[in-house]
Amino acid sequence: MFLLTEPVGLMHYLVVGAFLFVCGIVCMAAKRNAIGVLMGIELVLNGANLNFVAFGSWVLRDEGTAGIGLDGQLLALFVIVLAAAEAAVALAIALNYYHTHSTVDVDQGDELKG
Amino acid sequence: MAELLKSFVPVWLAYSTAAAVNAALLVVLALMVAAVCNWLERKVAGRIQDRLGPTRVGGRFGWLQSVADGLKLLAKEDLIPQGADRLLFRAAPYVSFCAACSLYLALPLADGWVALQLNSAVFFILAVAGLEVLGVILAGYASGSKWSLFGAMREAAQVVSNEIPLALCALIPVMIAGSMDLVEIGNRQEGWLTNWLVFHDPFTFLTFFVYLTCAVASVNRAPFDLAEAESELVAGFMTEYSGFRWGVFFMAEYASMFVISGLAAILFLGGWNGPVPIAQWLGLTRDVGPLAAWLGNFLGMCNMLLKCSLGVLVMMWLRWTLPRLRIDQVMTVCLRYCIPLAAVALLGAMWWTYMWPGGW
Amino acid sequence: MDINWHSFFFLLVALLTCAFALAVVISSNIVRMAFYLVLSLGGVAGLFFLAGADFLGGLQLLVYVGGTLVLLAFGVMLTARAPLVSMKTAPGQWVLAAVVGGCLLAVLLQVAWSVGQWAGPGRPGVLEEEAKPTAAPLGLGLVGVRVDQLDVDRRADLTEKEKKAREAGMSGYLVAFEVISVHLVVVLIGAAYLARAKRRVDAPLARPPQT
């Protein structure tokens, strides 16, 4: 029960972030569906984001201690925006791929000609 | 409440009970709103169409019609089509409903009368309102029906193009008030009618109507109710739903309608501040005393609820008057008219506040 | 027993987040994957809220869950037809991925534990603490005004070198902000270009039979 009584620290966030990151990596590696791979990327980015926010958070730490402060949130913000852009482009690519190959199986896209 | 309970039961139980009660209060609020709106819709539709609407259940005006409807829905068989993705089919209505209920978390009904005073409440409401769509998309896909799929596709396309102008419109009052906290935005419009942000400058006046258009579209009401367009898609994403689950979607729609007009009321129409500062005249302000503050807030809440209902009424009025747009026309409205208008209004309001920071 | 409610909610949300992330990996149905991903990312937004970054949490909900995932679901529906909805991965690949992932997780957890000492003393009443505004400093930070570091000069506990470093960080992110804005526009145009309907290459089996 100590988890419930102890205050949450940076470590906790990092663990969750690491887990999301690994899930994303496995997802990217193991899925055959192009959109599944995309989802893996989203998970990875979110794992990283969680770390950024945790490092910059003032709730998890005293004001005085060193940290990246607002930079963490700013970077996370950039990541979110970029992730949105990435999703749009990747999805467009996936749709295009689907139009030319009639499948979204990434294993079948082994020739360069469209 | 938790403080009171702490003296009787263990602390964790006290907190949990308090949390549960508060959560239940929110859900009940959402349900009440849905029930009242449902009844109102029937009455308004009836009057517009030169008939009476419900008249029997619960007295002269059919007050209890919503209850009767609810009972009927509960008693109906809950069908799940054979080709459906059963898990998602079951989960979808609750996704919508949870999102709609969460909206009430951040919607203040009066100065400080809010479940969770977020400093980015506008943002939160817009974000969670977008979540509601997810339930619709899931429902459309999981039903395993082509009509539902059409509905879901339309919804997805519509929402992606709709959230942008809506957010742009919400940005303008936020910019003028200099805060995303709804309580602060509301308090800023204290006093006379002229303090309302809709009358702040010509651009906010324009924005209000753009917001109204996008708001109607974002809650899927006619003339933008393409996701369920009954004459084209049978019932769109709700085609395969029946009974209670259908009712859940229905309630989510009304609950979010109310919140979205509540957001309009706070952002543009002065929130809980009436057109004339009655509360100040009566001395019901915070510095007079807690009771006076409470009374003032109560007055404000009535004001706010009135404005929300007014927004809902306008949406009903639109629904029962206008034909439905086509999907490409909806997209045109959003992308070709609303976004440029909102952008112009944003720049204009920026210029105005720069030139006349004090207002006029 | 005095429960730290902040920790309680953190654990709850974190567990849900991780569980749904795992579900994304395990599930083979693409639509369900999208659904789990939504829940997982929603959980991340919750974690952001708990870390005091409520603007970011809202942004996460709006952009990710509201925007990106709707887009994703759209893509799923456009491409997911019965045979493609669930594509099974070969067991060998699973094993490989699991091993690699497990190793990575081990390393990352090691790192995470090593920063454990950063965990502050913690304030049990975090939830009741009044919310700090996060949007304004973020916005100011983007254009170069770092409200969180304005008092650098008056801080006695910092060495001269640290102060220098902090002032260097005052520059903000204006350039990055501009770049990302342009980037977004380019991406939108590019995506629209890529996804626009093209003449189909006639695959022999992809034509509907004449009826």
Add this chain to the structure above:
Amino acid sequence: MALQRSGPETVEFDVHTDELLVNMGPQHPSTHGVLRVVVRADGEVVSEVTPQIGYLHRCAEKIGENVTPRQWIPYTDRMDYLAGMNMNLGWALTVEKLLRMELPERARHLRVLIAELGRIASHLVAAGTYGLDLGSFTPFMYCFRERERILDLFELVCGARLTYSYITIGGVTADLPPGWLEECEAFLDQFNPVIDELHAMLTSNAIFIRRTAKIGVLAPEVAIDYGCTGPVLRGSGVSWDLRRDGEPCYTKMYEGYRFEVIAQVDGRYPQDQKYPPVPAAAVLGDSWHRFYVRMLEVVQSVGLVRQAIERYRRSPPDCGEPIRITQKLPKGEAYLETEAPKGQMGFMVISDGAAIPWRARARSSSFCNLSVISELCRGCLIADVPSVLGSLDIVLGEIDR
């Protein structure tokens, strides 16, 4: 991969991939009955529309070979069940043509009166349900409120509200009850503002115009080729109305009546009333024009009813004697088309001299009007299919018979 497989599964898959084959109906809110429209759609864009009919087939024509003409009248009621009076009239006139009957003056005016009221009632349904097809519910209620008033009048006349069997061979079943004409006039007086209301809610509504203008454009040649008649034909600018251009044994019923044939000729509609202007977006032959023609015809019919009331009052009190149920028919055949609300309704009777016709046949206008839908819907959006279908104003009872 499933792609390489053959068999029915692949077919299903292929249809799914590129094009969605959806059944609009037979249980669909906007097919106006039990019509099944198979829509082949690529996303929202429709590539092919095939109407499937026959769900309401009741062997009406076969029954007609086994009953006498007067006994068949109730069956004609059930063809265009929204305008039963006009169906009765068509059959009655056809058999009268065979019998070479002459009707007294009063019966003639009474028939005009009833037929034009039936036309108003039918066009009201068309307008109301068209609003419904486009997502506007309220005009439907307004239209049906007015239609109910007409049905009340019909009920006073013959005791039925849907299947009247009132106009019969040799006249009508009974003369008008006392006080009926006054009630009819009262209805007409209050009806005019309602037309303006409908114009405001539909015809000139911006969204309505966007939903109907340039949608389902039917060129006049195509309309004639497909045998379209009635408002569908006139909406394409062909000035053709059997009340004016039909056979003498039909047009003599309308002798001396003033009315305009509503069609846009030389770029303008006959302007004897105040109408909303034709919007710039609309082109001749689109859904908007078809709707507009109906709305204007309602006004014409109101005028005809007023004239008929006046003439009926002046005519001697004799509205004909219906033939006996068992009356033998002369050997021979007769075919007559009348201008029913939905188009030209043709009836044919062939007799071998017995009381029961050797062959009874009906030619349905809705059938031809519906057949043009695959032409009109090619390349439109899914949302336009109800819009086009509604503008054709079909009734399945008449198509399937």
